[in-house]
Amino acid sequence: MSILLSPDIRTVILLLFAGNLLAIVMLSAYRRKEGLELAYRRYIAGKIFQALAWMLIGARGTIPDWLSADVGNGSLYVGFAFEGLAFVLLERREKKFTRLYAAVTITGIFLFSMFSTTPALRVALSSASVGSITAMTAILMLYSIQASRLRVLVACFYIAFSIMLACRVAYAVLYPNQISVFQNGPIQAFTYLMTFAFTLVGGAGFLLLLKEQSDDALAIAVNELQIRETLLTNIFNTSSVAIFLANDDGYISMANQRMAEMFGRTIDSLIGSPYLDCVAEAQKDEAHDQLQKLLSSEISFLKLEREYSRPDGSHFWGQLTATHMHDGQKVGHQLVGVIADITDLKLAEVNMRKMAHHDPLTGLANRALFSDRLQQAMMVAKRDQTRFALLYIDLDKFKLVNDSFGHQVGDKLLQEVALRISRCVRDSDIVARVGGDEFVVLLRSVNTTENALLVAEKVRISHAKNFKIEEHDLAISCSIGVAMYPDDGTSETELSAKSDEAMYKAKHGGRDQVQFATITTTNNSL
Numbered sequence: 377m378s379i380l381l382s383p384d385i386r387t388v389i390l391l392l393f394a395g396n397l398l399a400i401v402m403l404s405a406y407r408r409k410e411g412l413e414l415a416y417r418r419y420i421a422g423k424i425f426q427a428l429a430w431m432l433i434g435a436r437g438t439i440p441d442w443l444s445a446d447v448g449n450g451s452l453y454v455g456f457a458f459e460g461l462a463f464v465l466l467e468r469r470e471k472k473f474t475r476l477y478a479a480v481t482i483t484g485i486f487l488f489s490m491f492s493t494t495p496a497l498r499v500a501l502s503s504a505s506v507g508s509i510t511a512m513t514a515i516l517m518l519y520s521i522q523a524s525r526l527r528v529l530v531a532c533f534y535i536a537f538s539i540m541l542a543c544r545v546a547y548a549v550l551y552p553n554q555i556s557v558f559q560n561g562p563i564q565a566f567t568y569l570m571t572f573a574f575t576l577v578g579g580a581g582f583l584l585l586l587k588e589q590s591d592d593a594l595a596i597a598v599n600e601l602q603i604r605e606t607l608l609t610n611i612f613n614t615s616s617v618a619i620f621l622a623n624d625d626g627y628i629s630m631a632n633q634r635m636a637e638m639f640g641r642t643i644d645s646l647i648g649s650p651y652l653d654c655v656a657e658a659q660k661d662e663a664h665d666q667l668q669k670l671l672s673s674e675i676s677f678l679k680l681e682r683e684y685s686r687p688d689g690s691h692f693w694g695q696l697t698a699t700h701m702h703d704g705q706k707v708g709h710q711l712v713g714v715i716a717d718i719t720d721l722k723l724a725e726v727n728m729r730k731m732a733h734h735d736p737l738t739g740l741a742n743r744a745l746f747s748d749r750l751q752q753a754m755m756v757a758k759r760d761q762t763r764f765a766l767l768y769i770d771l772d773k774f775k776l777v778n779d780s781f782g783h784q785v786g787d788k789l790l791q792e793v794a795l796r797i798s799r800c801v802r803d804s805d806i807v808a809r810v811g812g813d814e815f816v817v818l819l820r821s822v823n824t825t826e827n828a829l830l831v832a833e834k835v836r837i838s839h840a841k842n843f844k845i846e847e848h849d850l851a852i853s854c855s856i857g858v859a860m861y862p863d864d865g866t867s868e869t870e871l872s873a874k875s876d877e878a879m880y881k882a883k884h885g886g887r888d889q890v891q892f893a894t895i896t897t898t899n900n901s902l
């Protein structure tokens with residue numbers, strides 16, 4: 377007991393040195409959480425400076441006095457400043473605190489070097505500086521954003537230590553002859569033992585607070601993960617697109633409700649079945665190759681349009697977006713696929729394409745498509761040195777039908793006429809509607825004027841039978857102009873102009889007849 381009350385001060389200083397040294401060793405092995413490194417490094421630095429300080433102070437008498445007193449005390453302030461800063465930085469990583477601690481420490485060092493002329497003044501100045509730093513740390517910890525119980529407790533220790541140091545300052549000022557650094561006695565013993573206890577409590581407190589911060593961060597991370605999981609589950613379950621996971625054998629391991637609906641199957645029947653089973657037969661080989669590339673990481677992303685099949689035999693078009701995923705050793709290679717049903721889009725696309733090239737009333741080719749086919753036919757005929765015929769057909773007095781029975785009847789008549797003309801020619805020929813009641817026919821397979829006349833006459837005669845439109849029995853004839861490639865022209869403009877000219881010849885000749893651009897043929901006689 378007597379040893380406890382009057383320990384040798386040098387021994388206690390040695391203990392303080394050793395205690396700080398051990399704290400450094402222990403802390404170096406501690407694994408801290410990311411983001412807390414700055415506080416952790418400051419604390420270690422604090423312990424290094426404190427160990428150095430106690431070593432220099434303890435060596436008083438064996439090393440130069442300025443080194444022991446000035447550098448030793450300076451190191452002590454810096455050590456406590458780093459330690460205090462570490463506690464503050466655990467929660468608030470702000471530069472202003474570093475500046476605050478630096479200012480107080482530098483002031484302490486300056487005052488000590490200027491005014492520590494007597495042992496008592498040294499004690500007073502040293503205690504005042506350390507006390508100010510620890511008091512500041514306690515206040516900053518208590519004013520933290522969320523002071524936990526542990527933080528308040530550590531701050532209380534700091535306050536107690538500051539109060540003790542304040543008492544020591546007062547004692548040194550009041551009784552300057554009774555105090556110096558190495559003087560033995562109960563007050564000195566109490567001071568140093570408190571400092572030792574404070575060192576232990578501070579170290580344990582810091583580690584616990586470090587752990588508390590890590591736990592809090594972990595709890596926040598877990599909470600965020602749970603929120604994300606809930607969000608992802610909701611997206612997965614309520615998505616309007618099919619979402620699935622497939623393992624490295626291409627077997628589906630997870631599928632959402634939309635996928636089951638899209639494929640006309642149950643989720644249970646999808647899970648465990650090969651993804652390729654869902655692909656339409658015609659695309660299976662290609663899909664297999666792409667799946668292999670994805671699963672072997674040859675490609676990491678895939679976006680394409682694919683035809684899928686359902687167990688009832690029906691098909692639909694889907695846009696597949698697939699990504700390759702590798703999740704450590706747990707699940708290995710995985711494929712994440714998203715399929716959007718684009719069947720309606722595809723149909724609309726087909727219709728749009730058709731509308732761009734076809735006459736909406738009759739379904740025949742329009743002028744653009746006809747022109748394209750005519751160009752092709754000219755190229756082929758030029759290369760093969762063959763001929764072909766172009767018919768220009770205009771209905772006779774069609775206006776009368778419109779005027780007498782209305783446009784609706786006129787439209788239906790045009791549809792019927794389109795049908796009759798189409799039936800007179802081969803599938804390889806092209807029939808187009810290029811104006812109100814004007815049609816053109818490209819006879820690819822006809823290379824003599826005789827044959828051209830035969831087909832043109834067939835078209836003309838196909839109009840001889842009355843058209844039954846609604847309750848009306850309509851008679852309508854047509855005038856046909858024929859141009860031959862290359863005899864009448866070798867360009868679209870020339871051929872069109874010549875067939876048009878021939879058609880007008882037929883109109884002027886009394887209608888219901890066929891006229892050639894360059895040879896005169898009176899059809900009615902045929």
Ligand SMILES: Nc1nc2c(ncn2[C@@H]2O[C@H](COP(=O)(O)OP(=O)(O)OP(=O)(O)O)[C@@H](O)[C@H]2O)c(=O)[nH]1
Binds near residue numbers: 770773
């Ligand atoms: N019902 C209907 N009529 C159309 C359409 N496009 C044009 N027409 C009409 O078709 C008629 C074409 O008349 P024209 O070729 O000028 O003259 P026509 O009465 O046939 O007399 P000719 O050609 O001289 O024998 C006009 O009355 C146009 O308004 C259409 O899509 N539907």
